[in-house]
Amino acid sequence: MCLAFAQDFGVVTACNRGKDMAAEPGEGAFVAFEHVQKSYDGETLVVKDLNLSIGKGEFLTMLGPSGSGKTTCLMMLAGFETATHGEIRLAGRPINNIPPHKRGIGMVFQNYALFPHMTVAENLAFPLEVRKMSRAERDAKVKRALDMVQMGAFGGRRPAQLSGGQQQRIALARALVFDPALVLMDEPLGALDKQLREHMQYEIKHLHESLGITVVYVTHDQSEALTMSDRVAVFNDGVIQQLADPPTLYERPDNSFVAQFIGENNKLHGRVTAIDNGRARVKLDDAAGEVNAMAVCCGAAGEQTMLSIRPERVIVGAGPEQNALAARVDELIYLGDHIRCRMNVAGRDDFIVKIPNSSAHAALRVGVETNVGWLTEDCRALDAA
């Protein structure tokens, strides 16, 4: 049964295997997932053959839509869920059978999970208390942790008397107060408003840098993932679609899911006619023309593919050597620093182009016919999904 599934998913994961998976579970990894599978009902796998290793001091984000298995992975690491198959190692030690309280992993929850019947200081002292730390040592550590998140004056308050952002800081301090080497964060900023969220992103990042801890961060917000992480693991359907640092992820997505999930993306459908030296010649649907793209994850000649071009890499008024296609301006949206231009290209009316707000493009009007194109390096031929 298990085997059948693994084979099944082999197809799905064709585009992300052995490529950017630089982190094959190595000996030196601080956290390692090895062939981890998880099923809740014995019929479907929520996590399918997960292999992932996280280096010491790394900030790794698990990014993905809800139901993609990222939180399950985090819970398995924390010890609240058991892996159905496979091994999880922490600092070289298998932890599958170690209960959560002995793993020494700090965790920040989405709803903060501050104990409402304890004061802030008592909340922070809790992990030290259960570690049988002396009172003086406890007080010193609590004070230091509170100062670290600039909440030194709030020790006597109850969580309910704090704002959302303050509660978030306390939750962070509590997860760090007992000096864990690994801290897990489960969408910790999900409940905050946009401005506060961005502020907290920087704060968490700075804490991570100054403390040198390893952080595994779960979120469904791709901008959060790009802002904070050393590396991002993009989850979908129980599988890591791509594991890479933010620039790679954005500029060189491995497959169509990653391309569409991270940032804005223009897609064009077509059929591969030839592959030559890592470059694919693609004949677009609707007989819109033939263009060149980097052959990243397309099949052999004759197979369907999806081209991915970032809106800011599109060249308006391109020449023939720049993969030019006929385009008509459908809509212009003024955004201050740039202009968002929706165009009709190759029979699709959702082709977006970001044009820097300079005098060069002042002539662009709705209904104007022009050419768009791109450098072959900026266009990636991906799976047709």
Next chain:
Amino acid sequence: MSEANAPMLAADGRPLKKSLQRALRAQKLRALLLIAPLLLFILLSFLLPIGDMLFRSVENQIVPDTLPDTVKDLSEWDSESGNLPDEATFQALYFDLFLAAEAKQHSRLGSRLNYERPGISSLFRSTGRRLDDLGEQYQDVFAGFDPSWEDAGFWFRLMSAQGDDDAARDVLGAERNRVAKLTGIDTGGDIGFVPSATMAELLPRTTREYTAFAVYTVKDKNDVVAEEEPWESVYAALGLDLEAADPSAIAAYSGPGAEVLKAAALQAGQLPVIDYRQAMIDIDEGWGQESNWQTLKLYSGEYTNGYLLNAIDMQKTPEGPELKPEKQRIYIKLFLRTMALSLAITFLCFLLGYPIAFLLATLPLRTSNLIMILVLLPFWTSLLVRTASWKILLQQQGIINDLLVWAGIISNSGRLVMINNATGTIIAMTHILLPFMILPLYSVMKTIPPSYMRAARSLGATDWTAFWRVYFPQTVPGMGAGAILVFILSIGYYITPELVGGTSGIFISNRIAYHISTSLNWGLAAALATMLLVVVLALYWIYDKIVGIDNVKLG
């Protein structure tokens, strides 16, 4: 400066506060109308009956209403002097009791006083039967003086007022009041008789008794005064009046029946001289016992603390309240037992209910729904059926004992007694009240996100520490609500202890029910209920002080 202090004005120039009030008035009125039916219902079906019941625990009007003059005279009697009350008191007792006996109220008073002094009711009953004899002695003599004294019409003419100037309205009013208090009937309106002021001065006692007779005859029996022969007590009053009257005043009288009255006054020496004290003792020797009089004096007020003292095993004595003899103390013991058993039941409910509530709150919906149905199942079956089934299970020839004997755990002769005692009460009531503990616990536990426990465990707490330090404190409000609910329900529980409690497992409420329906001592029942209410309120207050009532959550 002055402008800043001036009231803020609305757009139409009225003060803003008034405008706001006006705008909100309609809303408030509507809200009030919405709750009005409930308010009315609570008032009529809850507050008024409870107030009335509580009032009964101190109310004692029956004694001063039935024996108004006796009670007045008794107030001057020193109950510890060792002497019986004086002659005047006995005379008052005769006249009070005579009217009460005519109105058949004397036995009610007897039953009332019997609660305080067992046996005293027969004194009142037997006295009521034989009061006529005393007056008849006078009646015969007066009839010998002149046959007119046996003529109803003559009496009516003699006693009636001669025009408005002669009307003794105060006497009529007083007697109307006396009869009304005694019988509870409405004595207002015309009775076809107004006593004469001349007579009221000349023969005061006779006038009073005749007027009382007239009021009662018209108002209770619907007879005509002028056609009814007066009661024996009126003759006795006439005898007393003539003995005490000033002969010259009678000689000066010239109204109706003057001849006959003067003749009777002249022959007063032939009237029997009756010692009322001896006469009453002859009727029933109980009147010679000082203790009966002491009881009467102790309970002569309109209000009494006697019932309440009784409810805490004390009694009134001439020396003040004191504890009852050891053997007669039952209520304190019963109160303590009620509280102890209720506490035990509450604790057991908590022990059994907590894990179930925890399961309900943590299991997946499908499973927890099934358990919830099992929890609520007792609510769907009749209380009597459930209690009866416990009887079947627990009795000595019952299923559990049979099983234990069959399994060889106990011998046939050593069958356990689990019913008709405190054990039975605890078992059956724990079962019945369990949902009242589970539901508040469940509703509170439901609101505790599982992430708290996870957080605690990730912070290094073992399962037990996480539960005890993080989960448990958050369920305290539910525990408080459940415990208060179960305790207050069980402290006043009646039906189950009655059925399975035997003698050692009954509650104070069973005693209250006994006094309401069997002994008919409602005053004591009300006093016991009052004490129960006081105990519950006291416990509530203590709970509020220790735990804080804000910490109670029902959901």
